[in-house]
Amino acid sequence: MSDKPVLLVTRKLPDAVEARAMRDYDAILNTSDEQLRAADLIERSKGVDAILTCSTELFSAEVIEGLAPSVKAVATFSVGYEHIDTAAAKKRGLIATNTPDVLTDATADLTILLMLGATRRAFEWGRKLRNGEWGRWSATELLGTDVKGKRLGIYGMGRIGRAVADRARGFGMEIHYHNRSKLNADLEVGAIYHANADDMLPQIDILSLNCPATPETVGFLNTERIAKMRDNAIVLNSARGSVIVDDALIEALQSGKLAAAGLDVFDREPKLDQRYLTLENAFLMPHIGSATIETRNEMGFRALDNLDAIFAGNEPGDRIA
Ligand code: 8YV
Numbered sequence: 001m002s003d004k005p006v007l008l009v010t011r012k013l014p015d016a017v018e019a020r021a022m023r024d025y026d027a028i029l030n031t032s033d034e035q036l037r038a039a040d041l042i043e044r045s046k047g048v049d050a051i052l053t054c055s056t057e058l059f060s061a062e063v064i065e066g067l068a069p070s071v072k073a074v075a076t077f078s079v080g081y082e083h084i085d086t087a088a089a090k091k092r093g094l095i096a097t098n099t100p101d102v103l104t105d106a107t108a109d110l111t112i113l114l115m116l117g118a119t120r121r122a123f124e125w126g127r128k129l130r131n132g133e134w135g136r137w138s139a140t141e142l143l144g145t146d147v148k149g150k151r152l153g154i155y156g157m158g159r160i161g162r163a164v165a166d167r168a169r170g171f172g173m174e175i176h177y178h179n180r181s182k183l184n185a186d187l188e189v190g191a192i193y194h195a196n197a198d199d200m201l202p203q204i205d206i207l208s209l210n211c212p213a214t215p216e217t218v219g220f221l222n223t224e225r226i227a228k229m230r231d232n233a234i235v236l237n238s239a240r241g242s243v244i245v246d247d248a249l250i251e252a253l254q255s256g257k258l259a260a261a262g263l264d265v266f267d268r269e270p271k272l273d274q275r276y277l278t279l280e281n282a283f284l285m286p287h288i289g290s291a292t293i294e295t296r297n298e299m300g301f302r303a304l305d306n307l308d309a310i311f312a313g314n315e316p317g318d319r320i321a
Contacts, residue, residue, distance in 0.1 A: 002026045004024065004025050004026045005025055005026065005049035005050060005307075005311050006025070006026045006028065006047060006048045006049045006050075006070075007021060007025035007026065007027045007028065007048070007049065007050050007051070007052060007307065008028045008044055008045065008048045008050070008051045008052070009021055009027055009028065009029050009030060009051075009052045010030060010036050010041070010051060010052065010053045010054060010056075010057045011030050011033055011035070011036075011053075011054045011056060011057075011077075012029070012030055012031065012032075012033035013052075013077065013296075013300050014293065014296050014297050014300060016297050016300070016301075017296075017297060017299075017300025017301065017303075017304070018300075020300070020301065020304055021052065021300075021304060024304070024308065025050075025307075028044070028048070035056050035057070036056075036057050038058065038060065038062065038063045038066075041057060041059070041063050041066075041067070042063060042066040042067060042068075045066075045067045045068040045070075045071050046068045046070075047068065047070060048068060048070060048071055049070055049071065049072055049073075049311075050071065050072055050073040050074070050075065050307050050310070050311075051067075051071060051073070051074045051075070052075050052076075052077060052300075052303050052304070052307065053074055053075070053076050053077065053083075053084075054076065054077045054078060055076065055077075055078040055080060055081075055083045056083075057083065058083050059074060059083060059084040059085060059088075059089070059096075060085055060088070061085045061087075061088035064085060064088040064089055064092050064094060065088065065092060067092075067094070071094065072094070072095060072310065073094065073095040073096070073097070073306075073307060073310045073316075074089070074094060074095075074096045074097075075096070075097045075098075075303040075304075075306045075307050075316075076096070076097070076098050076099070076303065077099060077299050077300060077303050078098060078099060078290075078299070079098055079099055079100050079103055080098070080212060080213065080240065081096070081098045081320050082212075082213050082240070084096050084320070084321070086320055086321040087321075089321035090321045094321065095310055095316065095319065095321065096319070096320050096321035097303065097306035097307075097310075097316045097317075097318045097319055097320060098318050098320050099298075099299045099302040099303055099306075099318065100159065100318055101159060101302075102295060102298035102299050102301075102302050103289065103290040103295050103298075103299060104159045104160050104163045105163060105295075106289060106290050106291070106292050106294075106295040107160050107163075107238055107289040107290060108160055108163035108164045108166070108167055109167070110238055110264055110285070110288060110289045111160075111164045111167075111208055111210070111236055111238040111262075111264075111289075112164070112167050112168070112171075113262075113285070114236045114237075114238060114262025114263065114264060114283060114285070115147060115152075115168075115206060115208070115234075115236055115262055116147070117262050117283035118234050118236065118259075118260040118261060118262035118281075118282075118283045119144050119145050119146070119147055119206075119234060119260065120144040121142050121143075121144045121260070121281075122283055123280070123282070123283050123284070124142055124280055125142060128142075145259070147168075147171045147172075147173055147206070148171060148172040148173070149172060149173070149174075150173050150174070150205040150206060151173070151174045151175075151176055151203060151204045151205050151206070152164075152165075152168045152173045152174070152175055152176065152204065152205070152206045152208060153176040153177065153178070153194075153200045153201070153203070153204030153206065153207045153208070154175065154176070154177040154178075154191075154208050154210055155177075155178050155197055155200075155207065155208070155209050155210065155211055155217075155220065155243075156178075156179065156209065156210040156211025156212070156217070156239065157177040157178070157179040157183055157187075157191070157210070158179075158210065158211070158212075160210045160238070160239075161177065161179070161208070161210035161211075162183075162187060164208055164210055165177070165189070165191055166189075169189070173206075174192070175189075175190070175191035175192065176191065176192045176193075176194060176200050176203060176204050177191050177192070177193060177194070177200070178193075178194045178195075178196070178197035178200050179193070182195070197220070197225075198225065198228060201225055201228040201229045202228050202229065202230060204229075204230070204233065205230065205233055205234065206233065206234045206235075206236065207221075207229065207233065207234070207235050207236065208236040208237075208238070209221065209235070209236065209237045209238070209239045209240075209243050209244070210238065210239050211239050211240075211243060212239070212240070213239070213240035213242050213243060217239075217240075217243050218240075218242045218243060219242070219243070219245055220243050220244075221235065221243060221244045221245060221248065221249060222245040222248050223245070223247075223248040223251070223252075225248075226248055226249065226252045226257065226258065227257075229257075229258070231257060232256075232258070232259040233258055233259065234258065234259055234260045234261065234262070235249060235258060235260075235261045235262075235263075236261070236262045236263070237261070237262075237263045237264065237265055238264045238265060238289050239265060240265055241263075241265045241266035241267035241268070241269055241272070242267050244263075244267065246266075246267055246273040246275075246276075249261060250273065250275045250276065250279070253279050253281055253282060254279070258281075259281065260281040260282070260283065261279075261281065261282050261283070262282075262283045263276070263282060263283070263284050263285070264284075264285040264286075264287055264288060264289055265287050265289075266287075269286075269287055270286065270287075302318065305317065306318050306319075
């Protein structure tokens with residue numbers, strides 16, 4: 001019997017992360033990478049000291065209450081943690097942690113990909129080329145829009161929102177933002193604050209959603225708010241699908257009220273609203289914000305740092321419950 005804590009790893013993680021988990025823990029890996037349902041989590045928690053989970057596993061109050069008493073901590077390999085009922089975790093005395101910071105750059109880079117993909121009509125051009133439709137040059141075909149000089153409105157100016165702003169400044173954009181509180185000047189770097197997000201919407205050309213999913217942000221981009229936006233504005237979402245009301249955005253993309261959207265996240269993903277797939281002016285990605293080898297390694301290491309702290313009797317850096 002090893003004296004290392006027993007760690008259940010719910011999904012297949014990058015090799016370097018699994019190697020460290022096996023070195024420092026009695027790690028139970030998920031080599032087949034199947035998604036664990038509530039009953040699996042409860043069953044597999046027997047004899048386990050901690051769980052390293054991904055956002056694909058739902059830690060509802062029912063699951064948390066059903067976990068074996070030996071389980072002391074759940075570390076999620078994600079910055080978002082709406083899949084963990086933190087109130088239930090606190091009630092049960094279960095420590096929970098997430099992985100902020102380490103995916104900020106990758107997610108901000110992806111947001112810029114969405115912006116350029118949407119403004120430069122990357123889906124339509126890429127499809128033409130692959131379909132063998134690259135024909136005669138035309139000065140007027142499928143023209144996109146420049147980002148230079150445009151006004152980017154960032155809804156949620158946390159770490160990722162600020163990293164998007166840093167990049168967008170490099171493109172010569174004017175930055176507007178809405179956040180629960182105004183940032184200090186050193187973090188604002190000249191960005192224009194709107195205490196009320198509704199006041200920002202008519203003033204921007206491109207809206208980037210960079211907030212967590214909370215009761216305040218879910219359903220934010222609805223029909224009324226889209227109506228407040230400028231005609232031909234563009235919407236980007238690298239945050240959470242639930243921040244957008246799909247019916248409202250799809251209708252605005254179909255009618256031409258909005259010129260385009262760049263979306264990496266979807267409500268009820270991966271079962272996204274199929275109408276998005278029919279829209280020429282939607283540049284779509286399947287939630288790849290953090291999908292680089294460096295970032296996925298860092299996410300795993302950060303989750304393990306949190307667990308190491310817990311088992312050393314220290315306070316983990318990224319405690320969420
Ligand atoms: C991850 C994410 O891919 O970290 C997050 O919150 O949305 C993604 O970058 C995923 O959640 C990993 O569990």
